[in-house]
Amino acid sequence: MPSAAWDVxxxxxxxxxxxxAYAAAAxxxxxxxxxxxxxxxxxxxxxxxxxxGGLRYLESGQFGLVHESLRERRIMLDIAPELVRLKPFFVxxxxxxxxxxxxxxxxxxxxALLGGFSASTRFGTVARKxxxxxxxxxxxxxxxxFRYHDAQTDDAALTRAVVRTAQSLGAEVAMPARFLGxxxxxxxxxVRYAHQDREHECEAGVLISAAGAWAAxxxxxxxxxxxxxxxxxxxGTHVIVPGELDSGLYYVESPRDGRAVFVxxxxxxxxxxxxxxxxxxxxxxxxxxxxxxxxxxxxxRHYFPRYATLGVRDLAGAFxxxxxxxxxxxxxxxxxxxxxxxxxxxxxxxFLGVYGGKLTGWRATAEQVVRRIAGSLPEQRVRADTRQxxxxxxxx
Ligand SMILES: Cc1cc2nc3c(=O)[nH]c(=O)nc-3n(C[C@H](O)[C@H](O)[C@H](O)COP(=O)(O)OP(=O)(O)OC[C@H]3O[C@@H](n4cnc5c(N)ncnc54)[C@H](O)[C@@H]3O)c2cc1C
Numbered sequence: 355m356p357s358a359a360w361d362v363x364x365x366x367x368x369x370x371x372x373x374x375a376y377a378a379a380a381x382x383x384x385x386x387x388x389x390x391x392x393x394x395x396x397x398x399x400x401x402x403x404x405x406x407g408g409l410r411y412l413e414s415g416q417f418g419l420v421h422e423s424l425r426e427r428r429i430m431l432d433i434a435p436e437l438v439r440l441k442p443f444f445v446x447x448x449x450x451x452x453x454x455x456x457x458x459x460x461x462x463x464x465x466a467l468l469g470g471f472s473a474s475t476r477f478g479t480v481a482r483k484x485x486x487x488x489x490x491x492x493x494x495x496x497x498x499x500f501r502y503h504d505a506q507t508d509d510a511a512l513t514r515a516v517v518r519t520a521q522s523l524g525a526e527v528a529m530p531a532r533f534l535g536x537x538x539x540x541x542x543x544x545v546r547y548a549h550q551d552r553e554h555e556c557e558a559g560v561l562i563s564a565a566g567a568w569a570a571x572x573x574x575x576x577x578x579x580x581x582x583x584x585x586x587x588x589x590g591t592h593v594i595v596p597g598e599l600d601s602g603l604y605y606v607e608s609p610r611d612g613r614a615v616f617v618x619x620x621x622x623x624x625x626x627x628x629x630x631x632x633x634x635x636x637x638x639x640x641x642x643x644x645x646x647x648x649x650x651x652x653x654x655r656h657y658f659p660r661y662a663t664l665g666v667r668d669l670a671g672a673f674x675x676x677x678x679x680x681x682x683x684x685x686x687x688x689x690x691x692x693x694x695x696x697x698x699x700x701x702x703x704x705f706l707g708v709y710g711g712k713l714t715g716w717r718a719t720a721e722q723v724v725r726r727i728a729g730s731l732p733e734q735r736v737r738a739d740t741r742q743x744x745x746x747x748x749x750x
Contacts, residue, residue: 360386360526361731363545363558365533365572368398369513370693370708371564373720375527376520380743381724382734385525386556388547390532393517394510396566396637398713400675402592402616402627405430405438405505405714407469409605410614412461417468419692423714424469427505430717431474434745437515438507440474442602445500446491446657452612455498462502477502489599490660506603506618509713516716518746523737528554535575536561538704541730543576560727563707567637567676573707582707583694584681587637591646592627594671595654595664599624606657608649615653623670626650633676642672678710693719695726702730717741 362378364371367389375387389395407424408416430438447455462477469475480499485491488499517527531549536558543561547554565572573582604617618625629646647666655661680694693711697703706727711719717740 358555359557360384361559361734362386362562362727363388363543363556363560364562364564366396366564366566366568367393367513367517367527367529368396368564368566369394369509369516369713369716370398370566370711370719371562372398372513372516372520373716374562374564374708374723375525376516376523377717377720377724377740378727379520379523379525380736380738380740381728382737383559383731385520386558387517387520387525387527387529388531388533388549389527389529391530393529394513396568397675397677398513398566399510400590400592400673401509401713402590402618403507403509403620403625403713404616405507407465407504408712408714409461409465409502409504412464416692417464419712419715420465421468422718423712424465424475426714426716426718428469428472428474429741430507430714431505433741433743434507434512434515434747436747437512437745438505440503441506443502443504443605444480444488444491444602445502445605446488447497447500448492449495449497450609451497451607453607455500458500462500465502474503487601489601489604490658491604492657492659501602504603507713512713512745515745515747519743522746533565533572533575535577536705537577538698541702541704543704559731560703561705562723562727563705567640567678569678569707569709576705580698580705580707581696583696583709585709586679586681587633588677588679589631589633589640589643589646589674590628590677591631591642591650591672591674592625593642593647593650593669594620594673595624595626595661596668596670597624598622604657606653608653609656610649610652615650617654617657624654626654630677637676640674640676642674646674647672680710693722695719695723697726703727704730
């Protein structure tokens, strides 16, 4: 590394760490990003790959989150059009679906309102005579099919593009580099990490933890000890099914428990997800469970009769990621998806932790982080505006 003193040291090369490294570099700070395995090796390559407002969050009253996410979706379509694309989403409602057509109409109207009534928030229903064009969707007892738009991306490629953009603005990346610990001082921190078979030490004006499911492990290495929010880890699995859908993405309701499940085209195959299973193990060892695969296959078979004979052993693959949610008693499905930020002290923090949140909100979160740490760092000349600066594409 050319320098052993940085304004900002970021732990974690998932979308959140990538975003913070980028926003901090754009704000003019010197940045070092530490990633122990590979960019997007954690949850940021295991998501549903949607840049979306989160229609279902309206049901839990998370209007602020939906509003912010729809704004971020608009920005992402502008700054990364190669990676973030608007796609049609279909929501079939049957006689026994828990949500009624009027509820969805109200929800989609609110979605359009929160999205500023832009062209991309228009919605409608699919004419009955066109139901046959919906990838073999079950039409028995079908009442109506809503059609709206949201965006799909490649989460890992997006993370790499954000890091590449951070690097283009001067950020340095050490990888594989494992954060080992840090000592907070009056101002800043001394950070220790392992890289290229050696232990390194550097100074940071502010240390950022964006370690996702590894947040508690990273916090445990910091002294004096930190109070971080109580968190739960919830595993979400997707299965990959041979054969692709042509018409768009489907947003269906699990007949078993009413949870929302997405069925999506993905690199010539079909992705079905996700589950929510409380996770208590080592985040390095998260794996799809057999019961989760059966659950997802049964949802697919229920809605797409052409998969009636599909079994778990016919799957082309499966992967699991970990959601970081504020600890709580209720079902994970209903818990807040807002990002939590916590600092070691209110004024001039030396440490800031980023917990939870959405792929969609990475830029807004990163800008919030930069505002929170600005008082701890010398003023710099801004290099780029993340709302407008085009991301540097990595996968060409
Ligand atoms: C199943 C599922 C589906 C989802 N779908 C969507 C979706 O469609 N749209 C959406 O907006 N959001 C979605 N999300 C949420 C989104 O994926 C996550 O919020 C986001 O990916 C989390 O990113 P992160 O950077 O916080 O964590 P991660 O991507 O897990 O990154 C943390 C990184 O820290 C690194 N690390 C850990 N410890 C150390 C250490 N000691 N030293 C160095 N590096 C370390 C890890 O290797 C890892 O790369 C989904 C989440 C799940 C679980």
